[in-house]
Amino acid sequence: MTTAQPEALNFECETGNYHTFCPISCVAWLYQKIEDSFFLVIGTKTCGYFLQNAMGVMIFAEPRYAMAELEEGDISAQLNDYEELKRLCLQIKRDRNPSVIVWIGTCTTEIIKMDLEGLAPKLEGEIGIPIVVARANGLDYAFTQGEDTVLAAMATRCPDKVSVVEAEKNERNAIQKLLNFGKKKEEVAEEESEYVNHPPLVLFGSLPDPVVTQLTLELKKQGIKVSGWLPAKRFTELPVIEEGYYVAGVNPFLSRTATTLMRRRKCKLIGAPFPIGPDGTRAWIEKICSVFGITPQGLEEREAQIWEGLEEYVKLIRGKSVFFMGDNLLEVSLARFLVRCGMTVHEIGIPYMDKRYQAAELALLEKTCKEMGVPIPKIVEKPDNYNQVQRIYELKPDLVITGMAHANPLEARGINTKWSVEFTFAQIHGFTNARDILELVTRPLRRNNSLKDLGWDKLVKEEAKI
Amino acid sequence: MKLAYWMYAGPAHIGTLRVASSFKNVHAIMHAPLGDDYFNVMRSMLERERDFTPVTASVVDRNVLARGSQEKVVDNITRKDAEERPDLIVLTPTCTSSILQEDLQNFVERAQLEAKGDVMLADVNHYRVNELQAADRTLHQIVQFYIEKARKKGELPEGKTAKPSVNIIGISTLGFHNQHDCTELKRLMADLGIEVNAAIPEGASVHELKNLPRAWFNLCPYRELGLMAARYLEAEFGMPYVDITPMGVVETARCIRKIQQIVNAQGADVDYEEFINEQTLYVSQAAWFSRSIDCQNLTGKKAVVFGDNTHAAAITKILAREMGIHVVWAGTYCKYDADWFREQVSEYCDEVIITDDHGQIGDAIARVEPSAIFGTQMERHVGKRLNIPCGVIAAPIHIQNFPIGYKPFMGYEGTNQIADLVYNSFTLGMEDHLLEIFGGHDTKEVITKGISAESDLNWTREGVAELNKIPGFVRGKVKRNTEKFARERGIKDITVEVLYAAKEAVGA
Numbered sequence: 018m019t020t021a022q023p024e025a026l027n028f029e030c031e032t033g034n035y036h037t038f039c040p041i042s043c044v045a046w047l048y049q050k051i052e053d054s055f056f057l058v059i060g061t062k063t064c065g066y067f068l069q070n071a072m073g074v075m076i077f078a079e080p081r082y083a084m085a086e087l088e089e090g091d092i093s094a095q096l097n098d099y100e101e102l103k104r105l106c107l108q109i110k111r112d113r114n115p116s117v118i119v120w121i122g123t124c125t126t127e128i129i130k131m132d133l134e135g136l137a138p139k140l141e142g143e144i145g146i147p148i149v150v151a152r153a154n155g156l157d158y159a160f161t162q163g164e165d166t167v168l169a170a171m172a173t174r175c176p177d178k179v180s181v182v183e184a185e186k187n188e189r190n191a192i193q194k195l196l197n198f199g200k201k202k203e204e205v206a207e208e209e210s211e212y213v214n215h216p217p218l219v220l221f222g223s224l225p226d227p228v229v230t231q232l233t234l235e236l237k238k239q240g241i242k243v244s245g246w247l248p249a250k251r252f253t254e255l256p257v258i259e260e261g262y263y264v265a266g267v268n269p270f271l272s273r274t275a276t277t278l279m280r281r282r283k284c285k286l287i288g289a290p291f292p293i294g295p296d297g298t299r300a301w302i303e304k305i306c307s308v309f310g311i312t313p314q315g316l317e318e319r320e321a322q323i324w325e326g327l328e329e330y331v332k333l334i335r336g337k338s339v340f341f342m343g344d345n346l347l348e349v350s351l352a353r354f355l356v357r358c359g360m361t362v363h364e365i366g367i368p369y370m371d372k373r374y375q376a377a378e379l380a381l382l383e384k385t386c387k388e389m390g391v392p393i394p395k396i397v398e399k400p401d402n403y404n405q406v407q408r409i410y411e412l413k414p415d416l417v418i419t420g421m422a423h424a425n426p427l428e429a430r431g432i433n434t435k436w437s438v439e440f441t442f443a444q445i446h447g448f449t450n451a452r453d454i455l456e457l458v459t460r461p462l463r464r465n466n467s468l469k470d471l472g473w474d475k476l477v478k479e480e481a482k483i
Numbered sequence: 484m485k486l487a488y489w490m491y492a493g494p495a496h497i498g499t500l501r502v503a504s505s506f507k508n509v510h511a512i513m514h515a516p517l518g519d520d521y522f523n524v525m526r527s528m529l530e531r532e533r534d535f536t537p538v539t540a541s542v543v544d545r546n547v548l549a550r551g552s553q554e555k556v557v558d559n560i561t562r563k564d565a566e567e568r569p570d571l572i573v574l575t576p577t578c579t580s581s582i583l584q585e586d587l588q589n590f591v592e593r594a595q596l597e598a599k600g601d602v603m604l605a606d607v608n609h610y611r612v613n614e615l616q617a618a619d620r621t622l623h624q625i626v627q628f629y630i631e632k633a634r635k636k637g638e639l640p641e642g643k644t645a646k647p648s649v650n651i652i653g654i655s656t657l658g659f660h661n662q663h664d665c666t667e668l669k670r671l672m673a674d675l676g677i678e679v680n681a682a683i684p685e686g687a688s689v690h691e692l693k694n695l696p697r698a699w700f701n702l703c704p705y706r707e708l709g710l711m712a713a714r715y716l717e718a719e720f721g722m723p724y725v726d727i728t729p730m731g732v733v734e735t736a737r738c739i740r741k742i743q744q745i746v747n748a749q750g751a752d753v754d755y756e757e758f759i760n761e762q763t764l765y766v767s768q769a770a771w772f773s774r775s776i777d778c779q780n781l782t783g784k785k786a787v788v789f790g791d792n793t794h795a796a797a798i799t800k801i802l803a804r805e806m807g808i809h810v811v812w813a814g815t816y817c818k819y820d821a822d823w824f825r826e827q828v829s830e831y832c833d834e835v836i837i838t839d840d841h842g843q844i845g846d847a848i849a850r851v852e853p854s855a856i857f858g859t860q861m862e863r864h865v866g867k868r869l870n871i872p873c874g875v876i877a878a879p880i881h882i883q884n885f886p887i888g889y890k891p892f893m894g895y896e897g898t899n900q901i902a903d904l905v906y907n908s909f910t911l912g913m914e915d916h917l918l919e920i921f922g923g924h925d926t927k928e929v930i931t932k933g934i935s936a937e938s939d940l941n942w943t944r945e946g947v948a949e950l951n952k953i954p955g956f957v958r959g960k961v962k963r964n965t966e967k968f969a970r971e972r973g974i975k976d977i978t979v980e981v982l983y984a985a986k987e988a989v990g991a
């Protein structure tokens with residue numbers, strides 16, 4: 018390739034005519050993560066229909082979420098919002114008794130200007146269950162940003178006094194000690210000394226519990242203690258956040274949460290690349306270490322060892338090209354990882370680009386491209402799917418990472434695709450899960466390798482002209 | 484406000500999009516916020532559609548809230564007109580645009596000045612109609628639009644086709660087994676010597692619509708979609724229509740007899756009795772099945788039926804009339820058309836339930852404990868929970884209800900398919916009971932598979948806790964791999980670290 022290589026990242030912005038999931042979809046994974054929560058989506062049949070179809074079988078597992086379906090009387094204010102919400106929330110309290118009810122505001126509540134933030138504290142006082150309000154609507158946000166709005170709202174609910182909570186914990190510990198009767202005292206003391214003395218660190222971003230364990234252990238190896246995680250398994254276990262605490266994000270779409278933690282909770286944000294891929298994980302840990310003045314131990318070897326284990330996958334994609342249509346904000350991190358795997362990235366479509374929150378990730382992308390000797394891809398914010406499809410026809414990438422609306426039609430035209438939503442639900446963080454990312458990325462290539470002699474590449478009769 | 488976990492019929496715009504995207508070369512533009520184009524995913528996933536779904540959004544965002552759509556909708560229409568050259572662009576309102584109350588009709592008129600294709604606004608109100616009603620209306624609207632257009636231009640063809648002919652109205656994308664039904668109905672018409680003048684909307688071009696009046700009559704196989712268009716054509720051109728769903732042996736015969744009466748009234752001379760007799764007794768297996776001893780065993784078994792009007796009514800009649808099954812209750816979620824349903828099924832079941840509340844249906848199933856359920860995907864899941872088999876007979880449906888094999892519900896082949904569906908549901912249920920009585924196929928519990936039966940390894944408490952977080956269906960594999968890993972390396976205690984080190988090493 019002898020094309021002139023752009024020196025720096027190139028940002029573009031298109032029309033915003035692209036396909037993505039509505040941000041209310043975050044309830045699907047957040048209700049599972051926060052075990053004592055109940056999510057109430059205040060919207061219309063359209064929202065309900067989306068959730069019902071997008072969540073597929075989950076809907077039948079007695080989910081802890083529901084629609085407060087607005088009717089014509091609600092829209093024209095013939096019914097009293099407060100009374101209606103009270104009726105539904107009391108029903109939820111009676112049936113499920115959650116520790117928190119999260120109200121998800123939608124496009125409709127925005128347009129009719131339903132004052133959810135105003136109603137919540139009043140109702141909270143009356144029914145005795147915390148009500149957290151997140152405006153995760155399609156007017157303002159895309160897909161994973163829904164989680165961002167919920168966590169930003171949760172951030173203001175984290176307890177700010179260590180003392181009270183610690184006292185409670187000690188009480189619990191007393192019982193714990195009884196249970197640990199046989200355990201030697203030294204062991205407990207030793208556990209404490211495994212950590213370096215550093216200011217408290219709280220991580221934010223919802224991840225499956227096994228991944229939480231893995232990342233926590235990864236930091237423990239460096240002597241870094243994770244004091245808490247936003248969100249925790251239960252709403253009642255939200256971490257203590259005091260002024261001066263350090264916080265670090267694990268996902269690229271959490272910019273509002275980061276802002277809230279900095280401005281409202283007076284925390285210090287560690288701006289690092291995200292722990293996606295072995296390169297990202299190492300950079301993430303190194304950055305945290307550097308902030309605490311710790312010299313990382315054995316990270317380089319660990320990364321090398323992971324790469325070694327990935328070789329069978331990497332050789333399938335090395336030298337191939339990829340095109341991100343953009344719908345979940347993980348695109349920059351994934352592109353950076355795939356460049357490190359030896360791929361060329363044509364385009365990184367992304368719904369929204371927070372250049373400050375993602376600064377370290379962007380810098381790592383740029384550095385990676387230079388080191389791997391590939392052109393720096395252009396980043397297209399608010400992409401236009403129609404234009405992108407035309408560019409895909411022209412560029413003929415080896416792989417297109419896209420939403421389900423375009424996947425089958427592209428496959429029928431002989432273009433390999435990977436459904437982007439899977440990256441949101443799969444475990445992709447840390448050293449341990451790098452293999453899972455490549456498992457996803459290479460699946461279409463492996464599948465098509467086994468089909469390649471059949472001559473069934475293009476399965477549409479005629480390309481639409483014009 | 485209504486607390487809802489599940490809905491049977493979708494929002495209005497889904498109906499409009501189903502009809503618009505069924506036509507060839509018709510594009511729908513939704514006036515909607517980001518993320519409301521979920522229809523495209525459903526069509527692409529469920530129907531495994533090879534082509535891009537001709538639906539885009541004119542995105543409503545903060546700017547639109549503040550200043551109105553202004554040029555945006557018009558620009559999006561003219562842009563799509565230039566890019567894809569559709570015959571028709573249907574501007575589709577959503578719940579959001581219903582409350583914004585922008586003058587969408589005005590946008591349509593302005594866009595029409597520039598667009599080469601036709602532009603129209605779907606006349607549906609989110610808060611007044613559901614998916615099915617909206618689909619019916621939109622089809623009517625499009626038919627009317629092109630009939631009037633042709634009339635204005637003097638292009639309406641005169642007279643009828645030489646041979647008896649029919650328009651099949653109501654076949655649409657994302658409809659329950661619609662594609663297969665369409666094929667079966669075309670075969671049936673061919674067997675009856677009736678030409679198919681048009682089948683709309685699926686696969687049709689809007690240019691064909693002006694030819695609709697050339698058919699001798701219209702056939703509306705589905706109660707939910709097509710009747711408005713058929714009534715319009717009757718009012719305009721005196722075209723008779725047949726609205727008997729040819730589902731089940733008796734109803735198929737009734738439908739054919741009605742067709743006979745209609746074409747004979749217009750001067751044909753046909754007698755289908757011989758055909759009906761031949762098909763019923765020898766071609767379709769369903770009549771013979773009713774007589775066979777298999778079906779005897781089903782006599783008096785209890786069943787419940789729930790679905791849309793068309794399918795729930797037809798299946799109720801088949802179960803009760805053709806198989807001797809005791810339908811305890813039959814229900815529909817088409818509340819807006821409840822009277823029709825009551826009239827159809829009252830004599831074939833003990834009780835009629837009209838509701839769109841799945842909780843009420845779940846309770847009603849639990850209450851009567853039927854031997855089998857015939858319902859939607861929701862009832863299938865209720866059945867799973869209560870251990871009652873369920874045959875899916877109506878939307879809402881999942882991807883497994885879009886089979887690639889030929890599975891019509893209508894016509895004579897449809898009767899065979901339904902017989903299989905019903906019979907399989909019941910036998911599975913009986914087999915289950917037998918298993919329960921005799922304690923299962925194989926009572927010997929499988930303790931372990933593979934090499935790690937007697938383990939010399941020690942799982943730490945944290946290790947076990949972490950292992951238990953791993954989903955059950957892969958846990959065994961992860962455990963074996965981890966132990967293998969530990970054994971190979973001479974590790975005695977399996978901690979969380981060892982567990983994940985093993986995963987990294989072998990990709991457990």
